[in-house]
Each structure stands twice: as C-alpha cells, then as structure tokens.
Amino acid sequence: MxxxxxxxxxxxLVALPPQTTSGDPGSPARPIGESPTIAxxxxxxxxxxxxxxxxxxxxxxxxxxxxxxxxERLTQAGDLxxxxxxxxxxxxxxxxxxxxxxxxxxxxxxxxxxxxHERSYLTESVLALGVAGTVHLNLxxxxxxxxVELAAAGQxxxxxxxxxxxxxxxxxxxxxxxxxxxxxxxxxxxxxNQDIADRLHLSINTVKTYxxxxxxxxxVTRRAEAxxxxxxxxxxxxxxxQTRACTAEPPPAV
Numbered sequence: 001m002x003x004x005x006x007x008x009x010x011x012x013l014v015a016l017p018p019q020t021t022s023g024d025p026g027s028p029a030r031p032i033g034e035s036p037t038i039a040x041x042x043x044x045x046x047x048x049x050x051x052x053x054x055x056x057x058x059x060x061x062x063x064x065x066x067x068x069x070x071x072e073r074l075t076q077a078g079d080l081x082x083x084x085x086x087x088x089x090x091x092x093x094x095x096x097x098x099x100x101x102x103x104x105x106x107x108x109x110x111x112x113x114x115x116x117h118e119r120s121y122l123t124e125s126v127l128a129l130g131v132a133g134t135v136h137l138n139l140x141x142x143x144x145x146x147x148v149e150l151a152a153a154g155q156x157x158x159x160x161x162x163x164x165x166x167x168x169x170x171x172x173x174x175x176x177x178x179x180x181x182x183x184x185x186x187x188x189x190x191x192x193n194q195d196i197a198d199r200l201h202l203s204i205n206t207v208k209t210y211x212x213x214x215x216x217x218x219x220v221t222r223r224a225e226a227x228x229x230x231x232x233x234x235x236x237x238x239x240x241x242q243t244r245a246c247t248a249e250p251p252p253a254v
Contacts, residue, residue: 041069042152043082047100048089048114057087057114060141061148068145084152085110087144090122091137097125105130112151163236170233180214181235183207187223188230 044061048054061068074080086104090097091114104111110132115123123134132151135144171181186196193211197204211226220226 041065041067042084042148043071044068044148045071045074045083045086046089047086050089050092053089053091053114057089057144060144061087063141064145068148080104080107080109083109085112085132085148087112087114087148088131089114090126091116093122097129101126101129101131110151110154112147166234166236170235174217176214176217180210180217183210184214184218184226184230185235187211187226188235190227 046054046057046061048057058070061070071083086109088101088104088111101111101113113123113126113131113134115126115134115136126134132154133147135147139147167181170176176184183196183200186199191199193204193207196202197207200207215221215226218226218229220229
C-alpha cells in the first residue's frame with residue numbers, strides 16, 4: 001500500500017477535526033484494557049462521506065473527553081497504529097463495501113461500523129469481515145461511547161450478552177441493586193474501599209454503606225466471603241464506561 005493512507009485521500013473518506021470539549025483534569029479515566037493508573041482517553045477516528053454524520057458522531061464522542069478523544073485526520077498509513085478504534089459510517093451506503101474497510105481490518109485496527117438499521121444484510125456482511133462491532137443511528141452519546149470502549153477492548157456482542165446473563169443470574173433472589181452489584185464486582189478484584197470510591201466517584205462512607213447492604217443481601221459477613229461469592233458467579237469487573245453509566249441511586253438505609 002502507498003505511503004498515503006487510503007482513508008485520507010482527497011475526495012474520499014475523511015475525519016472531522018474534533019470539537020474542543022473541556023474535561024475535568026482531576027477526574028480519573030482510563031482506556032479499556034490498560035491499567036487504572038494510566039490516564040488516557042481512547043483515541044478514535046471518525047470516517048464518513050457525509051459531513052452531517054461526521055459532525056454528529058464527533059459531537060457525541062466528544063461529550064466525555066475523559067473517555068474518548070476524536071483525533072484529526074491521518075496523514076500517513078503508519079498513523080493507524082496510534083488509534084484505539086475507528087468509527088466507520090456505512091449508514092447511507094449502497095452497493096459494494098468501501099475498499100477502505102478491508103484496509104483498516106488488515107491493519108488490525110478495531111473498527112466500529114455505523115449502519116442505518118440494527119439488523120440487515122450489510123450488518124451481517126461487515127461482522128463476517130471481522131469488524132469489532134456495529135451500531136445503528138438510533139443511539140445516545142453514552143451508548144456510542146460504550147460501544148467504542150467495547151470495540152477497543154476487543155469485546156464482542158456475544159461476550160457482552162454473556163456477562164449480562166451472569167449478572168442477572170447473580171442478582172436473582174438477592175434484591176441487589178445495580179450499584180451494589182457493581183461494587184461487589186470491584187470488591188472481587190481486590191480493590192479496597194478507597195479505590196472503589198475513587199473509581200466510582202463516591203465518598204468512602206457511601207461505598208461502605210453499599211457494601212454493608214450488599215453483604216446482608218448475599219448473606220456474607222466478611223470480605224473474603226464476598227470475593228468467593230463474586231468468583232462463584234463468574235462476575236467480571238466492569239470496564240470504565242460501565243462504572244460511569246450506573247444509574248444514580250441513593251445509598252441504602254442500613
């Protein structure tokens with residue numbers, strides 16, 4: 001392939017420069033698959049032939065600058081290695097797949113494809129090619145950012161569905177809230193209360209209140225027992241986007 005990237009050829013697909021979004025420099029953030037001590041948002045490239053779609057996707061992704069940074073257009077093919085994920089718009093596409101898509105996949109860049117419909121022949125075709133995932137036009141900023149995080153982490157839709165099933169099975173008969181279950185998952189990773197409080201942007205007293213309530217619901221009294229409960233139910237720690245996405249709920253009365 002020539003030194004000039006096909007994804008930036010004049011007249012072809014281009015990426016819109018990101019809108020400036022101020023983030024809170026004191027808030028922790030991390031890309032999927034990296035240590036929590038590395039504070040770096042995921043680097044995403046938006047590719048679309050349609051200016052309106054490019055602008056919309058860029059605005060949605062830029063809504064949380066702690067988690068995603070939309071990069072400017074690439075100048076060389078080698079720059080693909082600096083990306084965590086490419087958001088590739090096929091929402092208005094007809095006919096054969098663009099030749100840029102196989103090029104990206106050959107470079108082993110995680111690609112998230114935007115389609116006009118949730119289920120279609122086009123969706124099945126790109127999944128068969130090996131894209132990291134697909135999303136359709138009817139989605140929110142949070143849903144798009146979470147999809148980007150999943151793509152960068154290499155998690156498939158099947159893996160996400162499997163995790164959801166395990167979590168629902170663990171909650172059955174316990175009356176655990178979403179927040180309590182998320183905190184138990186973090187307890188299972190070995191994090192202490194202060195680490196969990198920092199991760200979820202809660203006070204340590206609030207975390208302790210959730211933990212006491214969760215322990216009572218799963219009928220344990222010690223942290224080691226809670227860890228065993230998490231392992232027994234094969235629960236995975238939530239990735240960064242999910243910990244932020246928990247619906248706000250008041251601490252339980254204990």
